[in-house]
Amino acid sequence: MSVHEIRKTLIQLGEDARKMRWSRELRSLSSLVNETTTAKDFFFEFWCYLATVKTIHKEVGKVNLELPSGQSHAVWPLKPGSPSNFSYFSFHVAKTSYGIYPGVKFMYKGIDSSFAPDISIRSVLGKSSEAKIYAVWDAKYRDKPSKQITRDEVYTFSTARGLLPISQSASLKIKLAGIAHSCCFHSCGLISNGNFSSEKDQTLKALGLRETARFGTATQLTRP
Secondary structure (H helix, E strand, O other): OOHHHHHHHHHHOOOOHHHEEEOOOOEOHHHHHHOOOOOHHHHHHHHHHHHHHHHHHHHOOOOEEEOOOOOOOEEEOOOOEOHHHOOEEEEEEOOEEEEEEOOEOEEOOOOOOEEOOOEEEEEOOOOOOOOOEEEEEEEEOOOOOOOEOOHHHHHHHHHHHHHOOEOOOHHHHHHHHOOOOOHHHHOOEEEEOOEOOOOOHHHHHHHOOEEEEOOOOOOOEEEO
């Protein structure tokens, strides 16, 4: 996914990439583009995050960019970090505030480890309150559209998501289920610019997740 698409999607959201920064070193998008060591999957993952925000904005409710405390710029993660250090987009459903977060850590219930899905929806609460997690997605970049999501990626994501204390919100679930043009956001799952995994539809149903292939193209498909 090109950097042009990132800039274009930000403009569609009323934001300017030139005012954005990445990592706690506050690096600009231009510096990341010029840095040859920046992984290609980073750009795809962030674009998938923005595409999620854009979909929520169009089909669920108005989104607002939230800045981390003490910052005058939006700051996004280059690698997993604490939600309090980075920006997110907020929206409201039935008078409840939610946040769409990019690649920030969530602690497993009772386990000394963490999971940092590329995209997540959680509650927006005060620092003294524990956030509720409602949905998570992981983006999988492929250098060729014929390359599949791997079986390991399916089961790693399923296991990690299963260890999270996923909460339920009837009003949010109805809103997500009503998204017309991107059914990948109806429930948790994997998003790729490549092809589906070799797992059968009934297996994915049993795991409770979806796969989206060729995301962002005219041939985008989601199953099951």
